[in-house]
Amino acid sequence: MRKSKRETAENLAKAHFDVEPNLQRVFLLEPIHEKNPDVPIKLLEVVKGTIERGIEPIAFTAEPAHGIEYPSMIVEISPREYQHLRDGKINFGTHAWTIGKEFMAEKNDNASNR
Amino acid sequence: MPATDEDWARGYAKQALSDLEAREILVSGNAEKCHRLHFLQMASEKVCKAYLTMANGHENVRKTHAYVARNLPIIARQFYTIINDDNEISRWEISEIRRIAREIEVLAPACDENDIRKDNSEYPWQDGKGEVQIPCEYNFPNINDKSRTIIRLIRLIRTASESYVK
Numbered sequence: 001m002r003k004s005k006r007e008t009a010e011n012l013a014k015a016h017f018d019v020e021p022n023l024q025r026v027f028l029l030e031p032i033h034e035k036n037p038d039v040p041i042k043l044l045e046v047v048k049g050t051i052e053r054g055i056e057p058i059a060f061t062a063e064p065a066h067g068i069e070y071p072s073m074i075v076e077i078s079p080r081e082y083q084h085l086r087d088g089k090i091n092f093g094t095h096a097w098t099i100g101k102e103f104m105a106e107k108n109d110n111a112s113n114r
Numbered sequence: 115m116p117a118t119d120e121d122w123a124r125g126y127a128k129q130a131l132s133d134l135e136a137r138e139i140l141v142s143g144n145a146e147k148c149h150r151l152h153f154l155q156m157a158s159e160k161v162c163k164a165y166l167t168m169a170n171g172h173e174n175v176r177k178t179h180a181y182v183a184r185n186l187p188i189i190a191r192q193f194y195t196i197i198n199d200d201n202e203i204s205r206w207e208i209s210e211i212r213r214i215a216r217e218i219e220v221l222a223p224a225c226d227e228n229d230i231r232k233d234n235s236e237y238p239w240q241d242g243k244g245e246v247q248i249p250c251e252y253n254f255p256n257i258n259d260k261s262r263t264i265i266r267l268i269r270l271i272r273t274a275s276e277s278y279v280k
Binding site: 015016018019022023049050053056057058060061063066067072073074076 | 123162165166168169170183184185187188189191192194195196197204205208209212277278
C-alpha cells in the first residue's frame with residue numbers, strides 16, 4: 001500500500017538523520033498537498049556547518065523503486081539562518097511555505113554519536 | 115515554445131554524464147591529474163545545477179561555479195538514504211564528501227575563496243613563495259582521485275544524473 005506524503009516525509013527525515021552527522025533539525029514545510037502526488041514533499045533541514053546561501057531548494061525526483069513515491073525538495077540552512085528565518089529576517093521568497101511539524105531523530109547509537 | 119526547467123535539468127544531467135565519460139577516457143589515456151579533476155569538477159557542477167534548476171527555475175540558477183560545496187553533500191544524503199543500507203559507511207562518507215566537494219569547487223578558477231585558494235585545474239597561478247604553479251605539474255594534494263570516496267562520489271554523480279535523464 002502506498003505510503004502517504006507525511007509518512008514518506010517522516011521516513012526521509014529519519015533516514016537523513018541516520019546518514020548526516022551535522023543534521024540538527026528537520027521540519028516539514030507546509031502546505032503538503034497530500035492529495036496531489038506531483039507536488040513535492042518539502043523538508044527544511046538545519047545543518048551545522050553548511051555554506052550559507054539563504055533559501056535555495058534542491059529538487060529530487062520520486063524513486064518508486066526505492067519506496068519514495070513522491071518528488072521531494074530539500075531546503076538546507078545553517079542554524080544561524082534558521083534563527084533568521086524564525087526572526088523574520090529571511091523568508092521563503094516567492095514560495096508560500098510555512099514551517100510545519102518537526103521530525104525528531106531517533107535515539108539510537110547513531111544519534112548518540114552526533 | 116521556450117524550454118522548460120525539466121528540459122534544462124535533463125540537459126545539465128546529460129552533460130554531467132558526458133563529462134564523467136570524458137574523465138574515464140582521460141584516465142585511460144594517463145592524462146595529468148588536473149584534467150581528470152577538471153572533468154570531475156564540471157560533472158559535479160552540472161549535476162548540482164540539474165537539481166537546483168528543478169527547484170528554483172533555470173533563470174534563477176545563477177551563472178556561477180559555486181554550487182558544488184553546498185549542494186553535492188545534500189545530493190549524497192538523499193541518494194545514500196535511498197540506495198545505501200549501511201548507515202555507518204554513509205555517515206563517514208558524507209563527511210568526507212563534504213570535504214571533497216569543497217576541494218572540487220575551488221578547482222574552478224572563479225572559486226578562489228577571495229584569493230585564498232588560487233590552486234585550480236585550468237590556469238597557472240603564483241603560489242605564496244612567488245613561484246608559478248602549473249596545473250599539469252601540480253599534484254593537488256587535498257584530493258586523492260583514486261580513493262574509494264572519489265569512486266563512490268563518481269557513482270553518486272552518475273546515479274543522480276541518470277535520475278533526471280531517464
